[in-house]
Amino acid sequence: MLEASRAEASPLTGQVLQRSCPLLSRPPTWGEAAPTADSAQGEPFLEPVSAEHAELQRQGAKAAARGEAQASNPMLETINKPGATGETEQVWVDRRDAWDRGHDAQQRPMAAVPRPPDGSEANERDHDEALFGVTRILTFAGTKALTSASGFFFERDGRLFLVTSRHVLFDAPTGHAPDRIEIKLHTDARNLTELTTLSILLHRDGLTAWSEARDSAGEVDVAVLEIDRTELPVDYIVRPFGPEHLPIGFDLFEVGDRLAIPGFPLGFFDTVHQLPVVRQASIASWYGVRFQGLGYFLTDARMHRGSSGSPVLARVESAFSGRARWCLLGVHSSRMDMSTRDAALDDSLGLNCAWYADVLLTLTSSASDDHS
Template sequence: MAIDALLPALLEALPVASHGHLVRSFEAHAEAARTVMQHAPLFDQVLSTFEREIARMRAVLAGTAPAAPRTATEAALLTTTRVSTFQGPCSLSGASGFFFRRDGRLFLVTSRHVLADETSSHYPDRIEIEVHTDKLNLTRYAAVSVPLYRGGLSQWRQAADTAGDVDVAAIEIDVSCLPDPCILHAFGPEHLEPSGGVAEVGDALVIVGFPLGFHDTVHHLPVVRSASIASAFGVRFQQQGYFLTDARTHRGSSGAPVLRRIHHPSADRSQLPWQLLGVHSTRMDMRTRDLVQDESLGLNCAWYADVLMALTEPSKATMAA
């Protein structure tokens, strides 16, 4: 009873951020003690009493866990932002993008053709993104301008493989240019790792974006399309660095994250319980399709998200600093 009185008082005195560390440390020490006891000459009653007390302490820890900070919407919707492209003062196009954080650096990820597309002669010189400035009132937001060139050099990072260019780009965001406060969530390397099983054909996905620019214009939130994996995951479809999804998509969705929900997330993914599988690029169709007799395939290309580990590698200049 004395321990039961002490533990809640201790938790109340600890910073909120320390609670998760305490729980993990408790479980680790409990497992170490369990291993020692299992190899000691003890009666079964002692072992059962130990397990009962561990369960009781676990319940105390769970009952005194601090409430999660209140937010106005699901975190996944705050990972994605509308991307508007400009050439000088002229508005060119709209697309989707999402935030990715690595080693304390923040990146905006989108499709490479959003930033430069030789086929359509699309060459913007800057983009604008939108970020929220109040975690409870989502009508408050700020537009942030991001230059695409400095000194005549493109600022985004892109990649190529044996099949050619990868339609994914990442541009680092100068966090000093963001408003204070800035309410956003970012994926990280931990969201690229599988959890709860390997992704397979038919798995349910979501694509978070701005199709045809459509979104909640009052709260500046994206919309979500349901999708499924439509080709062998882990296999480069037709030797390209993407897999297929089955979803209804439109222009403006380029650069949207393709996500699979994780039902039992680890601690580092508890706030964003998603696996980042891909980056939506474009719809796929058959050139031989009869536009009158045949419906569209309804399939889309999603580039494998692990390319982000290459696109967000620290540069030599960053490592030298």
Template structure:
């Protein structure tokens, strides 16, 4: 059975304090030149507001291209000599809820099966994504996934604010999609025909990194949740992976 390359870009992320499991989240692979990175939300790795402070993460990797039921956990420490090993986003508007950790390729099992986004999958300055454009958020909502083949699931949505405009001055745009905890760090992707020629057999444009649901003060008895989310613009990955 042929597996769509898009599904192999995203990995389930577990956070730990020592041997104690803490939370589940999502992440994806981003390659630049010869270097490989795991991208996720910064609050997955550290969140002072909630007291969340894991010291390592574990991602699930496929290790047999002929049998996708075979997987293994790959652990990465978050601190070395008391200093964090990840890089997190920052711009003129303040902190960005995106973080990257470099993966030592030589430490991966030789048979590891994965796909990675690259700078070619990012939107350029003059590339157009319209409000209302369809998109996918690929991840592990509430930890849910194909537990036999270890695959993520996709939630469908649309771009809900002007793409390229910093919503309320922050480095993110809005998506209209049903999301849950556990999807933090998921890639937000779309098909942009003008860019597909340069993207090879992974013809998806990486628009952003899903962070969290947004809500407003409302009457819980009368008003439904907004159903809107923030996705940080993926171009932050270029300075983070320099």
């Protein structure tokens, strides 16, 4: 079973002890069918009566994610109607309705993404989470700079969280143990050179300030750190992701689908405007199946150090205003390579681990419980 936890440092041994609570949502284990409902929304597809109808539902959901109208249902084309196929009217109606159900179900949770009021007609790019929801994370031990990584903001029930890879905040094998991090926030949408630096301590009263997760296979390389809004400047600009950005279930995306991973690889970014760069990627393993039994799927992209903690996104080509333009599929962790590869003779595979993003529902829930 997957669990979310808050790590507690033992003052005597330095070992990490875990306080745990049940995980609310997880990707399927090996051999399980991918669920068809978003755990955050509780709005399932109607149960398909056949594999054909299940596929039609999935195609309808994908069409909605691309911003296509319900009138694009292929069953409405003359070639697919009873007069052309020779099948009964009922068979055609069932197929048409299966596609419509998938289309309707995908539209519900992606609707009405709130935008911060600013009293002006801001450029739509100012609301892009891939630009203003992603931040560079610098780690420190006292005044000594350690590493540079990536992270992103996630908002739930009015609480704001910073998400990154757990190994960015603590990594026992390498002895990486920073005591604080720094991030920069924009303070003027029209002048992106106006920034403020926020310093965040990683330990409070002997406890780590972040929440992390583990499952039956071990630790999940994702951590969330709640940000105290009272410490933020009044005019800060952040466009966080949220539960509405999570896709329905795990059957909306498939191998080969295109992805975007914004971040700060090798510390490279727009240093003037403090904006990330984006690597193109694709889904490289069955989305919805835990790769090798672990809580992640694979992406195919050229990634580098400094990208750990980046959001793994699928673009939603939507023609409807007010709808999220991104689906948040995962959290980039690290490059994956075969232990049998000869570093001198064999090229890197270019494959990466992305932990399923639905773990954020549990981590942000447990964070709320810890502070209640």
